[in-house]
Amino acid sequence: MKSEARVVVIGGGVVGVSALYHLAKKGWGDDVVLLEKAELTSGSTWHAAGLLPLFNMSYSVGQVHKYSVKLYGELEQETGQPVGFARVGNLRLAMNADRMDEYYQYAATARTIGIKVEFLTPEDILRLWPMCNIEGLVGAIYHPDDGYIQPADLTQALAKGARARGATIYRNCAVLAIEQKSSGAWLVKTSNGDISCEHVISATGNYARQTGQMVGLDVPVIPVEHQYIVTEPHPELVERRKNGEPEMAVLRESDGSWYLREENGGFILGPYEKGAPCCYVDGPDPRAEYELFQEDIERLAPHIEAAMNRVPAFGEVGMKRVYNGAIAYTPDGNPIIGPAWGVDNFWLNEGHSFGITAAGGAGWQLAEWIVDGEPTIDMLGVEPRRFGDYATKEYLIEKNEEAYSHVFVIHYPDEERPAARPLRAPPCYERLQAMGAVFGQKFGWERANWFATDGMEQVDDWSFRRSRWFEGIRKEVANVTSNVGVLDMTAFAKCRITGPGAEAFLDGFVANRLPTKVGGIGLCHALNNNGGIHSEFTIRRDAEDSFYLVSAGALQRLDHDYLQKHMPRDGTVQFEQLTGSQGVLVVAGPKSRRLLERVSGTDYSNEAFRWLTAQHVRIGCAPANAMRVNYVGELGWELHHSLEYQNHIFDALFDAGEDLGIKPFGIRAMDSMRLEKSYRMVGTELSIEYSAYESAMDRFVHPDKGDFLGRDALLAWQERGISNKLVTLEVRDVDDADALGNNALLHNGEVVGRATGGGFGFRIDKSIALGMVSPELASEGTELEIDILGKTYPAAVIQDSPFDPKNERLRDVGNAND
Numbered sequence: 001m002k003s004e005a006r007v008v009v010i011g012g013g014v015v016g017v018s019a020l021y022h023l024a025k026k027g028w029g030d031d032v033v034l035l036e037k038a039e040l041t042s043g044s045t046w047h048a049a050g051l052l053p054l055f056n057m058s059y060s061v062g063q064v065h066k067y068s069v070k071l072y073g074e075l076e077q078e079t080g081q082p083v084g085f086a087r088v089g090n091l092r093l094a095m096n097a098d099r100m101d102e103y104y105q106y107a108a109t110a111r112t113i114g115i116k117v118e119f120l121t122p123e124d125i126l127r128l129w130p131m132c133n134i135e136g137l138v139g140a141i142y143h144p145d146d147g148y149i150q151p152a153d154l155t156q157a158l159a160k161g162a163r164a165r166g167a168t169i170y171r172n173c174a175v176l177a178i179e180q181k182s183s184g185a186w187l188v189k190t191s192n193g194d195i196s197c198e199h200v201i202s203a204t205g206n207y208a209r210q211t212g213q214m215v216g217l218d219v220p221v222i223p224v225e226h227q228y229i230v231t232e233p234h235p236e237l238v239e240r241r242k243n244g245e246p247e248m249a250v251l252r253e254s255d256g257s258w259y260l261r262e263e264n265g266g267f268i269l270g271p272y273e274k275g276a277p278c279c280y281v282d283g284p285d286p287r288a289e290y291e292l293f294q295e296d297i298e299r300l301a302p303h304i305e306a307a308m309n310r311v312p313a314f315g316e317v318g319m320k321r322v323y324n325g326a327i328a329y330t331p332d333g334n335p336i337i338g339p340a341w342g343v344d345n346f347w348l349n350e351g352h353s354f355g356i357t358a359a360g361g362a363g364w365q366l367a368e369w370i371v372d373g374e375p376t377i378d379m380l381g382v383e384p385r386r387f388g389d390y391a392t393k394e395y396l397i398e399k400n401e402e403a404y405s406h407v408f409v410i411h412y413p414d415e416e417r418p419a420a421r422p423l424r425a426p427p428c429y430e431r432l433q434a435m436g437a438v439f440g441q442k443f444g445w446e447r448a449n450w451f452a453t454d455g456m457e458q459v460d461d462w463s464f465r466r467s468r469w470f471e472g473i474r475k476e477v478a479n480v481t482s483n484v485g486v487l488d489m490t491a492f493a494k495c496r497i498t499g500p501g502a503e504a505f506l507d508g509f510v511a512n513r514l515p516t517k518v519g520g521i522g523l524c525h526a527l528n529n530n531g532g533i534h535s536e537f538t539i540r541r542d543a544e545d546s547f548y549l550v551s552a553g554a555l556q557r558l559d560h561d562y563l564q565k566h567m568p569r570d571g572t573v574q575f576e577q578l579t580g581s582q583g584v585l586v587v588a589g590p591k592s593r594r595l596l597e598r599v600s601g602t603d604y605s606n607e608a609f610r611w612l613t614a615q616h617v618r619i620g621c622a623p624a625n626a627m628r629v630n631y632v633g634e635l636g637w638e639l640h641h642s643l644e645y646q647n648h649i650f651d652a653l654f655d656a657g658e659d660l661g662i663k664p665f666g667i668r669a670m671d672s673m674r675l676e677k678s679y680r681m682v683g684t685e686l687s688i689e690y691s692a693y694e695s696a697m698d699r700f701v702h703p704d705k706g707d708f709l710g711r712d713a714l715l716a717w718q719e720r721g722i723s724n725k726l727v728t729l730e731v732r733d734v735d736d737a738d739a740l741g742n743n744a745l746l747h748n749g750e751v752v753g754r755a756t757g758g759g760f761g762f763r764i765d766k767s768i769a770l771g772m773v774s775p776e777l778a779s780e781g782t783e784l785e786i787d788i789l790g791k792t793y794p795a796a797v798i799q800d801s802p803f804d805p806k807n808e809r810l811r812d813v814g815n816a817n818d
């Protein structure tokens with residue numbers, strides 16, 4: 001066995017082999033090795049049903065699946081190895097209007113990334129699927145380009161393609177331990193000897209947690225049992241084949257939570273049942289191969305019944321075999337593809353529940369990341385660091401079972417799932433709840449999404465359209481605009497960077513100039529190596545050598561890992577995690593100054609407390625740091641405090657503010673207000689796919705300040721020419737739905753961009769969207785169209801920050817707030 005390689009891939013399922021194939025394809029063939037403890041495909045891959053659904057609500061997963069399906073179509077020709085790709089199409093049925101809305105929202109993403117879909121009436125369905133009972137159907141979405149494949153053959157084809165480019169595969173070679181040497185190189189210890197390498201890719205399926213433990217990682221993957229039934233042949237299907245009729249599309253009844261396809265003249269039925277348990281919670285036996293579990297027919301029964309109702313022929317054939325196997329899961333059901341946190345050059349390609357479909361795209365992006373240093377598509381949706389320490393084993397069991405049972409639920413954009421909650425709650429949680437808060441969850445934290453007041457039921461009302469909460473938010477925004485509102489943002493990620501090297505490090509890390517004075521605040525972006533935006537930090541200078549950094553709560557592990565991986569390792573810079581110890585209450589609105597002056601001895605006037613500065617203050621009796629920034633475009637301060645003071649501060653504000661009209665507001669009101677200010681957000685308007693200039697962040701980027709991460713690449717990108725520009729759009733003629741993001745933007749019927757976010761602006765009383773379009777269409781006044789839930793509406797490019805474009809309210813210029 002080789003003793004050295006550039007990359008070692010652990011795991012010979014379809015996912016690991018695809019990573020190997022793509023590394024070889026990028027020219028590293030002679031230097032990449034795959035280790036499989038048994039035979040290729042002996043994990044979950046051999047028993048998969050082989051479906052290749054393009055449908056997925058996530059932008060990242062959509063891109064990954066799209067690439068795979070294209071690659072698989074070409075693989076047989078490239079390698080000479082048949083892969084059994086039956087491009088029979090894929091038909092998803094809808095039994096209600098909300099389901100159709102889900103399909104329309106998905107279709108918008110599909111349209112912007114170039115996936116072909118068609119919408120069908122019940123009668124059209126009959127043409128494609130004559131054996132389908134169309135009773136109770138309102139329509140369907142059809143993907144003509146996907147279908148199913150033979151997973152084992154696909155894996156062998158990828159292996160053949162990798163070997164042909166010089167890659168090496170060792171079967172019957174178990175990885176037993178992994179150590180990192182002081183040089184940073186990895187030493188992979190196997191049953192057949194040791195191999196040292198620069199990079200390790202973990203693609204070990206159901207063993208993900210055991211592999212992670214070898215390097216001290218708590219990988220958020222636990223599999224769930226998944227079953228499918230193979231039936232005896234049905235005479236009608238056999239007859240159809242004899243007559244040369246085409247195989248029917250893979251059929252999915254989302255509302256009945258099952259899929260059905262033809263198999264050797266019979267059917268395969270795969271349900272996603274409620275109550276399917278996690279399995280291998282402490283990992284499979286190291287010797288397990290081709291393992292299946294005892295079937296559970298009782299759990300399948302409701303789905304069998306639903307399928308018999310929809311396709312009566314299915315009820316006319318006997319069951320031949322039930323497969324019950326382990327399918328890897330994460331808490332949100334999407335895989336984890338990318339770098340591990342806390343360790344260098346250790347890559348995760350795990351948690352694949354649609355691994356046959358995702359393997360191609362996952363391998364492609366991972367190879368780009370490892371060989372070129374960055375992925376080329378925005379991988380936030382599958383980022384391994386989107387989960388945190390809160391994802392313990394018990395949490396994973398609850399959430400992964402929930403994710404499995406939710407595969408076919410309607411994926412509302414404002415859906416909030418209930419399992420394992422509340423988990424992380426700020427001290428003011430009960431107070432907010434008593435005030436009507438309807439909570440959501442981000443990175444394990446409970447956050448008030450909106451407030452049910454005036455007799456409204458305190459439950460959410462998920463929809464693709466404006467729903468009950470719309471009026472609640474209108475009131476919250478109105479109160480922030482005319483009085484004062486309080487928003488709990490304790491979930492923000494917070495940390496401190498200190499040390500004699502802190503300033504030089506941060507200056508070379510972010511594109512903006514750092515605040516020079518103690519108490520100064522700056523909005524700073526860390527780019528990636530290509531000049532796209534990776535992270536956004538609000539940076540407060542607390543001393544010559546001490547900086548306090550705040551970033552999006554959902555991105556805590558990602559942002560902090562990015563920081564730490566770029567920090568010098570010579571001890572001149574220290575990182576301190578503050579997320580769990582610092583609370584944040586935002587006080588915003590024209591009366592916020594009057595309120596704060598009542599509870600605090602500080603002068604909050606414009607002269608004494610300037611925009612983008614911070615001061616140590618007291619609120620009631622409690623110490624806090626007031627930062628004059630906010631994300632809603634009103635006069636306001638963020639009060640950062642040690643968590644133990646939170647309720648004291650909260651009560652002091654509400655006691656003193658009653659006659660000022662103080663009321664809480666939630667995340668959805670904040671989002672509406674940030675859209676009116678055209679404030680960008682990481683993951684939507686800010687992404688590695690867009691250069692900082694495309695996201696129109698020019699005033700936060702200072703190439704003349706000296707070198708910083710991504711600077712030269714950004715300038716080179718600018719030199720080559722940019723292909724997008726961020727615009728704010730006014731959407732006209734909508735009455736019950738706003739853009740949700742990923743909507744196609746059109747000009748003369750041609751797709752010319754995509755909306756990155758959208759919603760209703762209550763202060764300007766307009767439906768608005770932010771979006772990326774070709775630069776020549778970015779000037780104010782340009783008339784475009786936007787696709788919202790399958791309908792096209794006029795949308796005009798308007799000036800940035802349609803609400804208070806001169807920022808007079810937040811700066812309180814000319815006493816705009818009196």
Ligand SMILES: Cc1cc2nc3c(=O)[nH]c(=O)nc-3n(C[C@H](O)[C@H](O)[C@H](O)COP(=O)(O)OP(=O)(O)OC[C@H]3O[C@@H](n4cnc5c(N)ncnc54)[C@H](O)[C@@H]3O)c2cc1C
Nearest residue numbers: 011013015037043044045049050051175205354355356357
């Ligand atoms: C019943 C069922 C039906 C499914 N149907 C579909 C479908 O239709 N479409 C779809 O896209 N997906 C489907 N899936 C999911 C799919 O099977 C998985 O997502 C996919 O096989 C995952 O591939 P993998 O390579 O990540 O894992 P695996 O195939 O499990 O491969 C992991 C490999 O790592 C090896 N390994 C682990 N630890 C070590 C070690 N220490 N040293 C060396 N080797 C090690 C294992 O032996 C194993 O071969 C289905 C799953 C089930 C259970």
